[in-house]
Amino acid sequence: MSKSFGPVVALRSGSLEVAAGSIHALVGENGAGKSTLVKIVAGVHRRDGGVFELDGQAADFGSTAESKAAGVAVIYQEPTLFPDLSVTENIFMGRQILGRMRRIDKAAMYAEAERLFAGLGVHIDPRRPALGLSIADQQIIEIAKAISLDAKVLIMDEPTAALSGVEVERLFTVARQLRDEGRALVFISHRFDEVFELCDTVTVMRDGSYIATRPIAGTSVAEMVALMVGREVAELFPKQEAELGEVVLEVTGLESTGVFHDISFSVRRGEIVGLAGLVGAGRSEIARAVFGVDPYEAGRVTMKGVAVPAKNPRAAIRAGMAFIPEDRRKQGLVTEASVAQNVAGVIRRGLARTGLLTRGAENRAVGPWAARLEVKTSALDAPARTMSGGNQQKVVIAKWLATEPDLLIIDEPTRGIDVGTKAEVHRLLSELAGQGLAVLMISSELPEVLGMADRVLVISEGRLTADLSRAEATPERVMHAATHGSQEVA
Numbered sequence: 001m002s003k004s005f006g007p008v009v010a011l012r013s014g015s016l017e018v019a020a021g022s023i024h025a026l027v028g029e030n031g032a033g034k035s036t037l038v039k040i041v042a043g044v045h046r047r048d049g050g051v052f053e054l055d056g057q058a059a060d061f062g063s064t065a066e067s068k069a070a071g072v073a074v075i076y077q078e079p080t081l082f083p084d085l086s087v088t089e090n091i092f093m094g095r096q097i098l099g100r101m102r103r104i105d106k107a108a109m110y111a112e113a114e115r116l117f118a119g120l121g122v123h124i125d126p127r128r129p130a131l132g133l134s135i136a137d138q139q140i141i142e143i144a145k146a147i148s149l150d151a152k153v154l155i156m157d158e159p160t161a162a163l164s165g166v167e168v169e170r171l172f173t174v175a176r177q178l179r180d181e182g183r184a185l186v187f188i189s190h191r192f193d194e195v196f197e198l199c200d201t202v203t204v205m206r207d208g209s210y211i212a213t214r215p216i217a218g219t220s221v222a223e224m225v226a227l228m229v230g231r232e233v234a235e236l237f238p239k240q241e242a243e244l245g246e247v248v249l250e251v252t253g254l255e256s257t258g259v260f261h262d263i264s265f266s267v268r269r270g271e272i273v274g275l276a277g278l279v280g281a282g283r284s285e286i287a288r289a290v291f292g293v294d295p296y297e298a299g300r301v302t303m304k305g306v307a308v309p310a311k312n313p314r315a316a317i318r319a320g321m322a323f324i325p326e327d328r329r330k331q332g333l334v335t336e337a338s339v340a341q342n343v344a345g346v347i348r349r350g351l352a353r354t355g356l357l358t359r360g361a362e363n364r365a366v367g368p369w370a371a372r373l374e375v376k377t378s379a380l381d382a383p384a385r386t387m388s389g390g391n392q393q394k395v396v397i398a399k400w401l402a403t404e405p406d407l408l409i410i411d412e413p414t415r416g417i418d419v420g421t422k423a424e425v426h427r428l429l430s431e432l433a434g435q436g437l438a439v440l441m442i443s444s445e446l447p448e449v450l451g452m453a454d455r456v457l458v459i460s461e462g463r464l465t466a467d468l469s470r471a472e473a474t475p476e477r478v479m480h481a482a483t484h485g486s487q488e489v490a
């Protein structure tokens, strides 16, 4: 299939053949065209050319309602449930079960939702509102909905990006069950460990085109990477030794009831400090409090010896902090603004010194960073909304690096970023640290923490349970402190 958006060719020649009873991985670099292909199958976009068949029948969906009716379900990274409606109402949206007198039969709907959840081996209260459910539970509800519609094809576009380890395992168990029932599953992910654990077949895309399909058994990570990038990938963790300078960030006794407790640490110039721990341990909350997005009840944050007021991100930026949040699409990007405007937004003050802010000036400030991170987009003045997920993330990173901060707080620096650019992001962090930047990095990927950090702080249930030097930080020690937190300290 092919698809262009104006001058941008999103899909040149995308091919994918998925068998019933199979979990098929679809991999490729950011912007390779994976989501575009999926959106054509789902009826979000219409293809320009090519062949699309479902069960041997020519298919062409003009809307998501049509694709659903034909048995195609897509689970996105961020599900779109209606928060005010109950779990059950979300599952049966638009096709309520009717009882006598054509009244909506709520009891029958609850019972059916319970049956669906039991079949999936999960426990979710069908009567509760969708509001406040974890992303993992929301995805399960989308899957339950797909099953109730008897979907033959279930496509998951980066479903695990926001899940914890336990949640990923639960999703995989459900996926395997659906495979065993004879459904066809497509799984998109940038995490190779997941692809190898879950899938039986893999199709690789590059630059909008089909490259190859292979059985997972007998394919190595190296082979898959080579097919994806079509070139040698630089060392994934190019950590340089940096000279540590004076303390930049000092956090003392930071406290937020029920979230984190008595957190103290410091980050020096040239140092990369990794915050490790399980998803939900409180790492992002600590970062958000330090930067002043979230409040804290006690404790102190200083930058270069000067106190930084709480709950005041503007003051934090003035003090030299930059913060790249975990959920970059929601918190980090103005999706209607162009790439250049996004990046320049943060440095506007600097650019506007002359009193003039021209598009040329914006592009000049932004261009080098965007190029460095290989932001794939037709033009710097294209709206960020039209970029692939991974490329949107790169724009947010570029935007903050352009502010030339003293301290960079980065939450999950390479989530959703493809393997080639991962190495580039790591090299960039290492290089910037070498030039005296202090870095506080949160990451759920243990190899990333161990590969990049000079020091590893482990957080477990809101407490700092280990402070390990690069030499001390072995996978076993970090995992132990992350899971058996309190004993470690005692």
Ligand SMILES: Nc1ncnc2c1ncn2[C@@H]1O[C@H](COP(=O)(O)OP(=O)(O)OP(=O)(O)O)[C@@H](O)[C@H]1O
Pocket: 005, 008, 009, 010, 011, 028, 029, 030, 031, 032, 033, 034, 035, 036, 037, 376, 377, 386, 387, 388, 389, 390, 391, 416
């Ligand atoms: N609505 C749109 N308008 C313009 N360009 C688009 C649109 N949607 C996608 N593109 C472009 O098509 C290309 C492929 O994007 P796509 O989202 O399919 O990539 P992807 O393989 O899913 O990448 P990622 O791994 O980053 O999610 C990108 O260059 C993107 O900018």
Ligand SMILES: [Mg+2]
Pocket: 034, 035, 036, 157, 388, 389, 390
């Ligand atoms: Mg995508």
